[in-house]
C-alpha cells in the first residue's frame with residue numbers, strides 16, 4: 249500500500265494544496281543554513297522519507313556519541329564520516345558536485361524531521377540539541393570565506409562595540425582578550441548582545457556584562473551564532489507543533505512521522521538487506537551453530553541457545569530468528585533442514601511438516617500472501633513482548649542480563665570488568681549503545697573503543713551486527729593469507 253502511495257503521491261512540506269503553492273528554487277546560497285524559510289517546492293513522499301531517514305541517521309549517531317561520552321573531536325570525526333555517507337554537504341568552492349541536490353536534501357530532511365520531532369517537549373529538546381551539534385560541526389569545518397559571507401548575510405542581532413565604548417570599559421574588557429598592546433586591543437572586535445541569549449558564556453564568565461548586554465569578544469562569536477541557531481529552532485518547533493493538526497490530516501505522512509520520531513530510541517530503523525552480498529556466500533544449516541557463537545548479537549544468540557537446549561521455540565521466537573537467518577543467507581532448503589534438525593526430539597517435532605514447514609515457506613514468500621518479509625530491526629525488537637531485545641527485556645533483572653552476557657561472550661573476551669559500562673547504558677535505556685559496546689569489546693582485534701561497527705556506526709539491526717562481524721573476520725583473513 250505504502251509503495252503505491254510513494255509512487256503516486258506527492259506532498260508539500262507546508263501542507264498547502266497544489267493550486268495555492270508557490271514554487272521556489274530548492275537551492276540555498278550557502279552550505280550553512282539557519283533553516284529560517286521552509287522549502288516551498290514539490291517533494292515526493294519517497295524523497296521526504298529518504299531525506300528524513302538519512303538525516304536521522306546522523307542525528308541518532310550524534311545522540312549515541314553523547315550517550316557514549318565521546319569527546320568533541322571524536323563526535324566530530326564520527327559525524328563527518330557519517331555525513332560523508334548519508335548527507336554530504338559541500339561548500340560553493342567544491343567542483344564537480346551537484347550542490348543543489350545536496351542542499352535540497354539537507355533542507356527537506358531538516359524540515360521533515362521538524363514535523364516528526366515537534367510533537368513533544370522531550371523530542372523537541374533532543375532534536376534541537378542534535379541539530380545544534382550538527383550545525384556546530386559544519387560551522388567549524390566550513391570554508392572560512394564562505395562562512396564569513398554566510399554570517400554577513402544574516403542578522404544575529406549583535407551590535408559592534410565602538411572604539412569609544414571599548415575604551416570606556418577597557419579595564420573590564422581587557423580580561424577577555426589576550427591583546428598585548430594598545431593597538432592590539434583597539435583592533436580586537438567586540439559584539440554586544442542581550443545577555444539572556446548567551447547564557448552559556450555568562451555562566452562561564454567569559455563575557456563582560458553591563459546594562460543587560462553581554463560584551464562578547466570576537467573569539468567567542470561562534471557562541472552567539474550557535475545560541476541564535478538554537479533559539480530560532482526552538483521557536484520554529486513550537487510554531488510547527490501548533491500547526492501540526494494540518495499535517496495530521498495527511499494520512500500518507502502520519503506513519504512516516506511516527507516511525508521517524510522513534511528513530512532516536514534505537515538508531516534509524518532500517519530493513520537490512522546486506523545478506524549474502526555481505527557474508528559472501530550462502531549459509532548452510534550446519535554452519536549456524538558456529539556462526540552464532542562468533543557473530544550473532546545477544547538477541548539472536550539467546551534464541552539460538554534456547555532452541556538448542558529446548559528443541560522447541562514459540563511463534564515469535566521462530567519468526568524473529570527465522571527471518572534473521574533468512575537475511576543472513578540461509579536458503580529455503582537449508583532453513584527447513586536447520587529447523588527440522590533443531591526440533592528433532594523436541595515437543596513440537598511431530599508438528600514440523602504440518603505447521604512449521606508452512607511457516608518457514610511463508611516467511612520466504614512461498615506461501616500465503618507471498619511477501620518476502622524483512623528481518624526485524626532493533627527498534628521492532630525493543631518493543632517486542634516476546635523474543636525481543638534482551639537488553640530491553642532484562643533491564644529489570646540485571647543479574648540475569650549480566651550472566652547472559654558473560655555466558656554468551658566471555659569466549660570472545662568480555663569480562664566482569666566490562667559489565668558496569670554496559671549496564672550503565674542499559675540503565676539509560678540506550679540498548680543499542682550497550683549492544684554496540686559489546687560488539688567493540690568482542691571485536692577488539694578489529695575495532696577500537698568508540699568505533700562501533702566501523703566509522704563510529706552504532707548497531708540498529710541484528711543482521712547488520714552479524715554481517716559486519718563476519719565481514720571483519722574475512723577482511724583480516726584476507727590480509728593474513
Ligand code: SF4
Pocket residue numbers: 545546547548625626629630636637638639679680683707708709710713
Ligand atoms: Fe539485538 Fe538490536 Fe538488541 Fe543488539 S540492540 S541485542 S542487535 S535487538
